[in-house]
Amino acid sequence: MRGLLHMAGAHARHHRWRSLLLTFCLTVAFLLPATTRQLMTRYERDLSARADTTPLVAGTRGNRFDLTLGALYFRQSALEPVHMGLLEQIQDRGRGVAVPLHTGHLTREATLVGTSLEYYERRGLRAVTGSLPMMIGDALLGSAVAARLGLGPGDGLNSDPTNLYDINQPGATRLSVCGVLAPTATPDDDAVFVDIKTAWMVSGLVHGHGDVTSPGALEEDMILSRGEDSLSVSPALIEHDQVSEENLWDFHLHASPEELPLTAILYFPADDKDATILKAEFNRSAVHQMVGPRKVVDELLNYAFKIKRLLDGVALVLIISTLTFGGLVLSLTARLRKEEFDMLHAIGCSRSATWKLVALELAGIVTLAAAGAAVGLILLITLAPDLIRVF
């Protein structure tokens, strides 16, 4: 067998371009279904795991996929925001835990997630360096963001301005990095977390400035109008763009707290009964909805599995056509090698040995192709993480 193996290898090397072409075709035929299978397994695992740890999501009535993916994966959503008053209503029931989420802003291309401390507790997140955001203006970096930006506790970063060309819109806010989260291989790695009030500060709903009410604090031309208990000042008044110990108490709100916007509310019910009652109440509402992420994700996976079945079909056709092509090549090769085989039979080589010779060469090519597909898959997973990362 060693002699035949040596001959098969020599033949494959001698016809290296033909061998390489066959190997390449088979590698692609193996790699495609292996990649889709791997992707689907990861999608299913990651989506399900994230959904399983988030029992309920409340938001404005509309596309349930938008709401779920926005709340679980911080995708920017076109849904109207819900208000803080809704969160308070849920909390007032005194049963489960309601966690606010605000995902409307970016910082250095990472989603800025405004939330409360319960979020970290419920997701099992911990700061690997520094601490959780305890103060307005603090930012807690996901591990991937920290690695990408090379930032750590004590560093600063700016929020992305909402609109560069409109001076009425709030500008960039300087955030202070208070800590970095441990890696979790979830979308939390790619986000920057702040307190919910910080998110509103970035929106311009909470702001801070120096004293404007004391007599003489402002020049008269900065005052636009005076009411009984209010004062309108010129937009030329420079607001604080960063929170510090000195100016912390200058920050205040110019709206009703109940009307402050939230992208969604995560709800961790006390028990199944609590979840069922709250869902029923929400689903009677014409304005709000509450969805179970697991159910939404299962629906989403059904769509994905349909696509996978299509890709599997394509892969099957590819494999069949490649095998047919390979068979054709081998059949032509056998015809071209007829004289060689006749000579081998004449000197006393058995027919089984000539079949083994061809089979060993084919097995070598298939083995190389399978190894190539395995290496390709590992490279895809290692070098192209975006391809296999869920959203």
Place this chain on the structure above:
Amino acid sequence: MTDRALLTAEALRFAYPEGRFVAHVPRFRLDRGERVACVGSSGAGKTTLLHLLTGVLRADSGRIELNGARLTDLDEESRRALRIRTVGMVFQQFALLDYLCVLDNILLPYLVSEALDLDATVRERARSLAEATGIEALLDRKPGQLSQGERQRVALCRALVTEPPLVLADEPTGNLDATRTDAAMDLLFEVCARHGSTLLVVTHDTRLLERFDRVLQLEECMQVTR
């Protein structure tokens, strides 16, 4: 069969499946150490005779004994096993494998047969044959890099590497000019003599015949009906 006889055949009949070529070999004999030529014109059935005598083609009837074994009683695999140990073949076009180096071409019977052990002794024998035929410097080359004469020597070494009692050569000088033909035949005779191998050469080149112990006319050995 006496001790001197290496190959005997009696009353062989063979027909190709199409039935348009029927061969009859009434009697054929080769003694050990003999150098025999079989002469016939192109297309007269010389190759068919060689293939019949060595069991490459199975006779429809008759009897062949090769080196003490009743070839006609053996199944195909047993005939192959006997052939690879007993017969060395030199083909008209040399039939070297272009993807193997010269050394591997010489060792080919050992590469394709599990019945033969490829050990250091065999490798040394292959190198000795290459040295004796003047191709020891070419062992790493591929046949495509060799001249006709060099290729013929490789084919000869391959036929002899198993130290077979019988060497068959099918038009071994068919592609060579007169000078090279003489050199090739010198080599064939010398190497067979050194190994004590019986030599049967089928050829249509009458210039070579003086050198053989016996010369047979193909028509006398094998009657063909078309």
